[in-house]
Amino acid sequence: MHEDNPAHLGLSFSIEPPGLVGRFVPETIHRGAPGLLHGGLAATALDEVMGGLGWALDGVHTMTATLDLRYRHPVPIDGSAVTVESWRPVATSRRRQRVFGRLRLADGTVAVEASGIFVQRPIGELDG
Numbered sequence: 001m002h003e004d005n006p007a008h009l010g011l012s013f014s015i016e017p018p019g020l021v022g023r024f025v026p027e028t029i030h031r032g033a034p035g036l037l038h039g040g041l042a043a044t045a046l047d048e049v050m051g052g053l054g055w056a057l058d059g060v061h062t063m064t065a066t067l068d069l070r071y072r073h074p075v076p077i078d079g080s081a082v083t084v085e086s087w088r089p090v091a092t093s094r095r096r097q098r099v100f101g102r103l104r105l106a107d108g109t110v111a112v113e114a115s116g117i118f119v120q121r122p123i124g125e126l127d128g
Contacts (some may be wrong), residue, residue, distance in 0.1 A: 002008040009045055011084070013052065019087035020056045022049040026077045037075035037082075041065065047113045050086040050101045054118060062097060062118035072127055080106035095120045 009030070011022040022045065023060030047064055054062040075082060086101040101114040 001015045003095065006122070008064045009041065011045065011048060013049070015056050018085055020049055020053045020085075021100070022052075022084040023081050024084075025079065026075060028077060031077055033074075036075055037077060039071060039106055042071070044077055045082075046086075046101045046103060046112060047116075049119055050099045050114065050116055053086045053088060053099055054114050054120070061121040063121050065096075065117040065119045067116040068113060070110070070113045072113060073109055075092040075103065075105065075111045077082055082106065083110070108128075 009024045013022050015018060015021075024045065026041075030037055030041045031039070032088050046069070046091040047067055048066075050065055051062055054060040074104045083104045084101065084106065086099055088097055088099045097118045097120075099116055099118050101115075101116075102110050103112040
């Protein structure tokens with residue numbers, strides 16, 4: 001989380017089923033349509049949690065190669081926390097990982113589904 005960025009999502013992370021889970025409360029600054037979370041920020045939250053899965057489970061930094069999204073339900077900005085989940089199939093390589101994710105509303109409704117390919121970042125690349 002970047003406290004110096006007033007638009008940060010404020011994601012908090014934990015390792016729990018189904019893999020890596022993040023939670024945050026959408027705020028007005030994250031608005032797209034009136035009263036709703038911007039779809040690009042829903043994508044950002046999913047990318048963050050899905051990209052963090054390799055580090056959380058294997059200590060491997062990954063970067064997004066592909067990210068496919070399916071928006072199922074609008075995400076209201078109403079003071080309720082949303083849950084962002086990521087997981088992968090058991091059979092996967094450390095270099096190239098197929099990762100799945102979903103963003104759930106407080107009542108459990110799946111608002112956004114995602115899948116993507118995340119590739120291991122070579123050590124030292126982009127450091128600095």
